[in-house]
Amino acid sequence: MKPAVVSSAATREETDGRPLPPGWRSYTSPEGLRYYVNSSSKETTWRRPSSSAEAPQRPLARQSSSPYANGSNSSAKTSQPTETADVSLRKPATYKQPPGSVSPAKRQIKEVKETKITINCVTFPLPGEGPEQQLLKPNEWSYCDYFWTDKKDPQGTTSLPGFEVLLQKQLKGKQMQKEMAEFIHERIKIEEEYAKNLSKLSLSPLAAQEEGTLGEAWTQLKKSLHDEAEVHLKFSNKLHSEVEKPLLTFRGDNFKKDLKKYDHHIADLRKQLASRYASVEKARKALADRQKDLEVKTQQLEIKLSNKTEEDIKKARRKSTQAGDDLMRCVDLYNQTQSKWFEEMVTTSMELEKLEVERIEWIQQHLRQYTTLRHETDMFNQSTVEPVDQLLQNVDPAKDRELWVKENKTGDVRPVDMDI
């Protein structure tokens, strides 16, 4: 699904009946957007000029200053420290620049300089417009800073919300962890088989009849295989309890459920945002229609083409003002929803980040346990050969001969000559 890039040049409705400052007149662009032209200074702007600085600065919609703001929406997440942080960190919307000094009637659509862009119902500033955004967590490469846009695949046929990318990372991490446990399990099986074979060989009767000090050394050498087997068995047992099991049970089935919950939460907010965006579009169109109607009626009255009464004009102006109020309410609702989504994105991606750090540290800790166990195994293994070495040191052919002769001698009296 290709992201619908909708250029939405925001408009400013006639909020009241106050006249424009001297020299200014208002027009509507071919797209139905109102703009203002100063015929003496040749100035053109999308913003309704006010005569002085006394014009009120419109507060950010999401800060609930709008009369249409749903006051009960102050979310349940106020306890999250990031929530308050991100509100202040969120970059204020920059007001759009004047479309330029050329006559709006001659301006091409592509020349209209848009300062914001809505991608999949999310509103972003255009690059180069307004002050640079500072990262929420500079130098930290925090997830909360880098996954605001959707991700297109190389073919551009599908797109994936940034949050999905984060979720997939978590799922992949969980899978890696499971595969590591599997790997360790295979290692355990190898160790067990090795131990079994060594142990079996150590019981072999081969050369069991060797005697004396050499026989003792040989017996110990055979026994050392059993000791080695024990070492490897211990290694495999500890691998199981101290590496495989922790890797396997760390974040069990609940983990996927938790991720699903996060996923649904964010996805629901995105759906809501889409619906709010549709309302804004609809209200914007209604306002344009009303403004056009008012404009036509006013011009007809001025050039006496119709017998419209002041009453008719007033009615049309009222309707236009109502449509303007409706748009403002829709935009406020949209901004509220986007703000909520924003907060959830920051909160949840930082939670995912924390989970990922935990995962890496957990795995690091247990792979270290693996190397420690391997080290131990080598140490223990060495100790199995030590007694063999000792006994081999003591092998003494003379002593063995003595032992054997004592047991097997047939007679030490030598023959003598026979007498006649």
Place this chain on the structure above:
Amino acid sequence: MKPAVVSSAATREETDGRPLPPGWRSYTSPEGLRYYVNSSSKETTWRRPSSSAEAPQRPLARQSSSPYANGSNSSAKTSQPTETADVSLRKPATYKQPPGSVSPAKRQIKEVKETKITINCVTFPLPGEGPEQQLLKPNEWSYCDYFWTDKKDPQGTTSLPGFEVLLQKQLKGKQMQKEMAEFIHERIKIEEEYAKNLSKLSLSPLAAQEEGTLGEAWTQLKKSLHDEAEVHLKFSNKLHSEVEKPLLTFRGDNFKKDLKKYDHHIADLRKQLASRYASVEKARKALADRQKDLEVKTQQLEIKLSNKTEEDIKKARRKSTQAGDDLMRCVDLYNQTQSKWFEEMVTTSMELEKLEVERIEWIQQHLRQYTTLRHETDMFNQSTVEPVDQLLQNVDPAKDRELWVKENKTGDVRPVDMDI
């Protein structure tokens, strides 16, 4: 086969016509053995008394002083240093003690005190008779001192020459050595299989997609299994070339041939000894017959029971003397053969002893090689984990996040409020 224990009381023949010292007379025992009685001193002895110290000391038969000694028999083994040694070390035959002061006519056979005993044609001194034999190699438990008699099995039904016991020891040693090589071979197979399994596992794709520093550590951990496999493969290869092969090829087929040669040599000498012994027995019987004949004739002449002439007596005495000479010759030949067998026994058993020392030292040396290789293996094994440890030390969740974010981020521009 029960050893034939033949009591052979040696006799002393009339070597010449010289008269006995005054007071002495010679008699023949019921077994046909001659003894001497001093009627005034009541002394009785098996040895022909001589009137003074001028009587020649009879040399040991085996020293070729006998005129009947086969001079061509000076064996081919004169180069053996032990031969000259053992000749002097061989205990001289002790001459038998006088049978006692009782009248020989009244003496019972069992009262005759034998000082030598012939077991399977080999002549030994009886315990307690004559001076104690000193060991040829005291404090060494040398084979040459302890295998002179035959060995009876516990049931007493069979007997085995002492030399056979030594040979069997050698053959058993060879078998032990072969079995040790077999054991090592089994160990090699276990190591090879272990290495194969480790190597295979190291190539497993499990968790291969883990990224960043953790991914590096994991990759190294997997690789370390391959390194471990190499270590065990090297161990098994060295076990083969430095332990199994030397154990297997040390004293190949020639060894058994050599042992057979020793066996035949000694066995031939024993056969010869048996035949010499039979000759002695026969000659001894012939002499006894001759002496009896002479005795009868002499008595008949003394008591005038027959008209024997001095000539007849002289003839009988000559025949008796010839039979005595014949016996002396046979005993000399017997003693020569026994001496030769003695020399061979000493030489060969010392050779076997040397072989046994070599075998033990060879095995000791190569089993030590085994423990050295085992030790090396543990050392090398430890080194395979070191790079894993290093990389695990360097695992850094923040760095991994940075790497991953750089590659996977979808957009760092945060959404802003929509304008109206």
